[in-house]
Amino acid sequence: MRILVTGGAGFIGSAVCRRLVLQTGAAVINVDKLTYAANLASLASLERLEPYEFLQSDICDREVIDLAFADYEPDAIIHLAAESHVDRSINGPGAFVNTNIVGTYTLLEAARTYYERLPLPRRKQFRFVHVSTDEVYGSLGPNDLFREDTPYRPSSPYSASKAASDHLALAWFRTYGLPVIVSNCSNNYGPYQFPEKLIPLTILNAIDRKPLPVYGDGKNIRDWLHVDDHAAGLIRLLHEGKPGEKYNFGGDAERSNMEVVTQICDVLDRLSPTTGMRRSLITFVPDRPGHDARYAIDASKARRELDWKPTRTFEQGLAETVGWYLKNRAWWERTRRGAYDGSRLGLLASQH
Numbered sequence: 001m002r003i004l005v006t007g008g009a010g011f012i013g014s015a016v017c018r019r020l021v022l023q024t025g026a027a028v029i030n031v032d033k034l035t036y037a038a039n040l041a042s043l044a045s046l047e048r049l050e051p052y053e054f055l056q057s058d059i060c061d062r063e064v065i066d067l068a069f070a071d072y073e074p075d076a077i078i079h080l081a082a083e084s085h086v087d088r089s090i091n092g093p094g095a096f097v098n099t100n101i102v103g104t105y106t107l108l109e110a111a112r113t114y115y116e117r118l119p120l121p122r123r124k125q126f127r128f129v130h131v132s133t134d135e136v137y138g139s140l141g142p143n144d145l146f147r148e149d150t151p152y153r154p155s156s157p158y159s160a161s162k163a164a165s166d167h168l169a170l171a172w173f174r175t176y177g178l179p180v181i182v183s184n185c186s187n188n189y190g191p192y193q194f195p196e197k198l199i200p201l202t203i204l205n206a207i208d209r210k211p212l213p214v215y216g217d218g219k220n221i222r223d224w225l226h227v228d229d230h231a232a233g234l235i236r237l238l239h240e241g242k243p244g245e246k247y248n249f250g251g252d253a254e255r256s257n258m259e260v261v262t263q264i265c266d267v268l269d270r271l272s273p274t275t276g277m278r279r280s281l282i283t284f285v286p287d288r289p290g291h292d293a294r295y296a297i298d299a300s301k302a303r304r305e306l307d308w309k310p311t312r313t314f315e316q317g318l319a320e321t322v323g324w325y326l327k328n329r330a331w332w333e334r335t336r337r338g339a340y341d342g343s344r345l346g347l348l349a350s351q352h
């Protein structure tokens, strides 16, 4: 298969590209604008391989995207390009509206034009996998789970822009018959994640023995899925998912932010001991505005219909991830010096 991946230089996109090329034998063209969140070093293992190509472009650039479809003639698209960090969406929502909404619209239109010209057998095979988040569903009470039919109630500019893009993607199926499949996944963690999100930020600060910020009271709960399990799920979705449907992916690993941070401290104390326990670096900081209390996923549809399940526990995955950041200083040191130094994002002027 020839697959056009968007956002392949990001955290999840690079895991998808590596898996597609190295494990499934697919050919990939990665279309990525290379924002601050991109890192081509995550794709070093593919650089010289013939089935892998890279095209630097904004997904909002219709002309370039049309040319990419015409030249590359993909059998499918896996769309991951996005502005993805909630805190940045609080400080600057414009980029989220552009990339996540206008960019997805642009891709849907380019894909539709391309799809309508395909011969029938290739049209039957074509898929547009739209990768989204569980954050579109809003915040849960203590006992519920997000299901595919849970109504959308996004809280942040990020999740609202992703919700809009999900609605556009499914409308392109219902109105134009474009074979779109939507995935909504819980928080991902693993190697090659840009160190602005909770897990890599905490790991790097803890390695450097810097304060470990915990928002509010640390009791907000997220479900965690290892990025390689998510990538495997997206590839199953491409082959087995039904056009026009939504699939939730989750790790059955609900943890409070405080539990995650203390666990990272304990793993690091074990793998890289220093004087004093790293838990003493934990610092409570003002909460994120509009911070959702809890996310949790019912992934039974993906398990049943895609024969997919996570392959590792959160404890195994977290220990592996901490080990990876310890061994791959070169990958993240440049980022910490350049694109983002770890300082607090996402506060309103009144909270400073």
Ligand SMILES: NC(=O)c1ccc[n+]([C@@H]2O[C@H](COP(=O)([O-])OP(=O)(O)OC[C@H]3O[C@@H](n4cnc5c(N)ncnc54)[C@H](O)[C@@H]3O)[C@@H](O)[C@H]2O)c1
Residues within 6 Å of the ligand: 006, 007, 008, 009, 010, 011, 012, 013, 031, 032, 033, 034, 035, 036, 037, 038, 039, 057, 058, 059, 060, 079, 080, 081, 082, 083, 084, 085, 099, 103, 131, 132, 133, 134, 162, 184, 185, 186, 187, 188, 189, 194
């Ligand atoms: N990280 C998570 O926990 C998580 C969970 C569920 C869903 N998602 C979704 O998965 C997708 C990937 O997330 P991620 O964590 O890998 O994000 P990321 O921020 O690590 O990477 C995003 C990539 O998209 C590229 N990009 C951004 N704007 C672009 C544009 N206008 N044109 C072309 N490329 C552009 C960036 O350069 C970057 O390489 C996103 O759609 C996100 O909403 C993420």
